[in-house]
Amino acid sequence: xxxxxxxxxxxxxxxxxxxxxxxxxxxxxxxxxxxxxxxxxxxxxxxxxxxxxxxxxxxxxxxxxxxxxxxxxxxxxxxxxxxxxxxxxxxxxxxxxxxxxxxxxxxxxxxxxxxxxxxxxxxxxxxxxxxxxxxxxxxxxxxxxxxxxxxxxxxxxxxxxxxxxxxxxxxxxxxxxxxxxxxxxxxxxxxxxxxxxxxxxxxxxxxxxxxxxxxxxxxxxxxxxxxxxxxxxxxxxxxxxxxxxxxxxxxxxxxxxxxxxxxxxxxxxxxxxxxxxxxxxxxxxxxxxxxxxxxxxxxxxxxxxxxxxxxxxxxxxxxxxxxxxxxxxxxxxxxxxxxxxxxxxxxxxxxxxxxxxxxxxxxxxxxxxxxxxxxxxxxxxxxxxxxxxxxxxxxxxxxxxxxxxxxxxxxxxxxxxx
Amino acid sequence: xxxxxxxxxxxxxxxxxxxxxxxxxxxxxxxxxxxxxxxxxxxxxxxxxxxxxxxxxxxxxxxxxxxxxxxxxxxxxxxxxxxxxxxxxxxxxxxxxxxxxxxxxxxxxxxxxxxxxxxxxxxxxxxxxxxxxxxxxxxxxxxxxxxxxxxxxxxxxxxxxxxxxxxxxxxxxxxxxxxxxxxxxxxxxxxxxxxxxxxxxxxxxxxxxxxxxxxxxxxxxxxxxxxxxxxxxxxxxxxxxxxxxxxxxxxxxxxxxxxxxxxxxxxxxxx
Numbered sequence: 139x140x141x142x143x144x145x146x147x148x149x150x151x152x153x154x155x156x157x158x159x160x161x162x163x164x165x166x167x168x169x170x171x172x173x174x175x176x177x178x179x180x181x182x183x184x185x186x187x188x189x190x191x192x193x194x195x196x197x198x199x200x201x202x203x204x205x206x207x208x209x210x211x212x213x214x215x216x217x218x219x220x221x222x223x224x225x226x227x228x229x230x231x232x233x234x235x236x237x238x239x240x241x242x243x244x245x246x247x248x249x250x251x252x253x254x255x256x257x258x259x260x261x262x263x264x265x266x267x268x269x270x271x272x273x274x275x276x277x278x279x280x281x282x283x284x285x286x287x288x289x290x291x292x293x294x295x296x297x298x299x300x301x302x303x304x305x306x307x308x309x310x311x312x313x314x315x316x317x318x319x320x321x322x323x324x325x326x327x328x329x330x331x332x333x334x335x336x337x338x339x340x341x342x343x344x345x346x347x348x349x350x351x352x353x354x355x356x357x358x359x360x361x362x363x364x365x366x367x368x369x370x371x372x373x374x375x376x377x378x379x380x381x382x383x384x385x386x387x388x389x390x391x392x393x394x395x396x397x398x399x400x401x402x403x404x405x406x407x408x409x410x411x412x413x414x415x416x417x418x419x420x421x422x423x424x425x426x427x428x429x430x431x432x433x434x435x436x437x438x439x440x441x442x443x444x445x446x447x448x449x450x451x452x453x454x455x456x457x458x459x460x461x462x463x464x465x466x467x468x469x470x471x472x473x474x475x476x477x478x479x480x481x482x483x484x485x486x487x488x489x490x491x492x493x494x495x496x497x498x499x500x501x502x503x504x505x506x507x508x509x510x511x512x513x514x515x516x517x518x519x520x521x522x523x524x525x526x527x528x529x530x531x532x533x534x535x536x537x538x539x540x541x542x543x544x545x546x547x548x549x550x551x552x553x554x555x556x
Numbered sequence: 557x558x559x560x561x562x563x564x565x566x567x568x569x570x571x572x573x574x575x576x577x578x579x580x581x582x583x584x585x586x587x588x589x590x591x592x593x594x595x596x597x598x599x600x601x602x603x604x605x606x607x608x609x610x611x612x613x614x615x616x617x618x619x620x621x622x623x624x625x626x627x628x629x630x631x632x633x634x635x636x637x638x639x640x641x642x643x644x645x646x647x648x649x650x651x652x653x654x655x656x657x658x659x660x661x662x663x664x665x666x667x668x669x670x671x672x673x674x675x676x677x678x679x680x681x682x683x684x685x686x687x688x689x690x691x692x693x694x695x696x697x698x699x700x701x702x703x704x705x706x707x708x709x710x711x712x713x714x715x716x717x718x719x720x721x722x723x724x725x726x727x728x729x730x731x732x733x734x735x736x737x738x739x740x741x742x743x744x745x746x747x748x749x750x751x752x753x754x755x756x757x758x759x760x761x762x763x764x765x766x767x768x769x770x771x772x773x774x775x776x777x778x779x780x781x782x783x784x785x786x787x788x789x790x791x792x793x794x795x796x797x798x799x800x801x802x803x804x805x806x807x808x809x810x811x812x813x814x815x816x817x818x819x820x821x822x823x824x825x826x827x
Contacts (some may be wrong), residue, residue, distance in 0.1 A: 176826060218630050218710075223795070228793040229800070277656055373826060381822045385815035392808040399801020403713060411714035411790075412706075423752075 196271030257470030363468025430494030464530030614785025627688035703755030
C-alpha cells in the first residue's frame, strides 16, 4: 500500500501478530484509515456493491452446487427439485439468478462511472485494465451459469456462442469440437461448463484483489478528476465511506430484494422453463439482457467471422482507452464536448441492447433494426478510436478548481463563522 | 470552434434519431398470436395468494380433462396437501392419490407383469408423482396426430404472458377463423396460439366437469380454475415468497433509514 502505515498495535497479541503476519496492519491501512477524496458522489458506491454481489453469488452458488446435477438428463429436474423440495431452495436460486443481473447492473454503472470521470487515465491504467479483465471473466461465468439449468435458452445459447468459434478459419471446427468435448453441445459440454462456472468466480475474487490493490496505490479518482494535494482533500475511509457505502448498499439490496421476491422471473426468458430440446430451435435465441448490446453487434455484421471479431473487439477496445484518451483533463465535468459524446455513447449502448433483444427482421419506422444496430456499432467504435483521441486535442476544458477541499468547502469556509 | 459545434450537433442528432427509430416496434407477421385476454387472477400483485377453491377445482379439471394427454411431472400427490397450495387435507390427498393407479414395483416373485403380461399397477400414495398419461414421447405423439402434448408443470412460467396466455388459449377456440386463413388438416383454429393452428382440439366444454362445491362449470370458470392450479404447479412457493419478501423489505427499508441517519450524522460538517 502507498504511504507510511499508520497502524499502531496496542495490545501484546496485536504486536505479536503484526511482527509475524501484518494482516491487521493491512486491514487497518486499506479499510480503516485509507485517505479517500472527500468529494466522492453516489456513482462511487458500486465498488463496494460489486464486492457484495460477488460474495452473494459465491455463497448461493456453493449451496446450489450441493443440489444441482450436471447431467443433461437430470440438470433441469434438479433445478426444479431445488425450487420445490430443497428448504428455501427457491430463495437461494432466485437470489443467484437475479444476483447475476444485479452484478451486471452494478458493473455497468461502475464502468460508465470510470469512463465519465476518466478513472482509467494515468496513474490508474492498470486498475482499469484489470477491471476489463474482471468484466470478461464475469461474462464468461454468467454465460456458463446460464447454460446449467439446461432449458431451451441454455442449450441454444450455448450452441450459438460455441459455434462462434467455428468462424475461425481452418481450425474453427476443430476448436468448437474441442470446446464441446463432443460433436455438438451435450453431456460433456454441460459438465465442463459446470466445472468452469464453479472455478471462475474464485479467479474473479483473486483478480478483484489485484483491482483493489492497484486502487490503493494511487488512491481513488474523484468527480473533479484532480489529484489529492493535501490531507484536507481526504477523509479516512472509516467511518465516512463505510457508513455511506453501507447506506447505499442497503438501498441496492432493497432493489435486489424487490426482484427476488416480487418479480423473480422478470429478467429471465420463459423459454428457459422448457427443458432443452436439441430438435426444436426456439423462434428467437436471445442472451440475458446484459449481453444484448454485444449480441446486436454480432448480428449487425453480415459475415460470421467479422461479426465475432467486432463483438470481441468491442470489449478488447476498452483495454486501450487509457492511451486513446488524449485529454489532459480526467473528468467529463470539465470537458464540455466529451460530455455530450459520452451521453450519446451511453444512449447508443442502450439502443444496441434494444436491437439485440428484437428479432433479426425487426424494423422501426420502416428502418430495419439491423441498420440501426450497424450505425450504433459504428458509433461505439468511433467513440473510442476517433472521438476520444480527437476530442482531447481540439476541446478547451473548463477551468479546474484549485483543490478538492476548496471545491467542497470553499464557499462555507469563505463565510465568517456565525 | 465550428468543428466542435458541428460534431456536437451531429452527436445530438444521431442520438435522437437512433432513439426515435428504436422506440417503434417491429411489424407483426400475419398470423402472430393475438394479445392474451386481460383478466385478473387472485395470485397477482404483491399480496396476491392462490384462490384455494380455484386450486382444488383446478386439480379436478386437470385430472378429468387435461390429464388425458398432459403430464404434470413435477407434482407429487403430497404437494396437493402443501401449505400455499390447494391445501387438501392429508386424508383428502391420500384419497385423491388412491384414485389413481401407478406402475407397481416388482412383486415378491420379481415380476412386473401379471400372468397375461399386463404391467402390474397399484394405487398411488402421497409420495408418488402424478403419473404421466403416456409411457414415452412416441406414444404421446402416436395418440395425438404427431403432436406432443407438453408437460404442464411449468406452463405458466414457460410462455410469454404466462397465466393470461394459457387462459386465453383455453377459451379461444370459439372464435371464427378469418376466411383468408386456411386451417390445416388435423389442426384447430386458435388465434392466441402462434401461427393460429394448434394440434390440441378444444379441451374444455361447458359442464365437462361437475364441481362438488356447486360452482357453475362454464368454460371460463374451468379455464380460470385450471390456470390458477397450473400457476401454483409452476410456482408452488409463491405465497411463502411474497410473505417473506414483505418482511425483508420492511427490514431493509428500516435499516436504510437508520443507516441514513448515521450517514448524515457522521458526515455533518464534512461536506
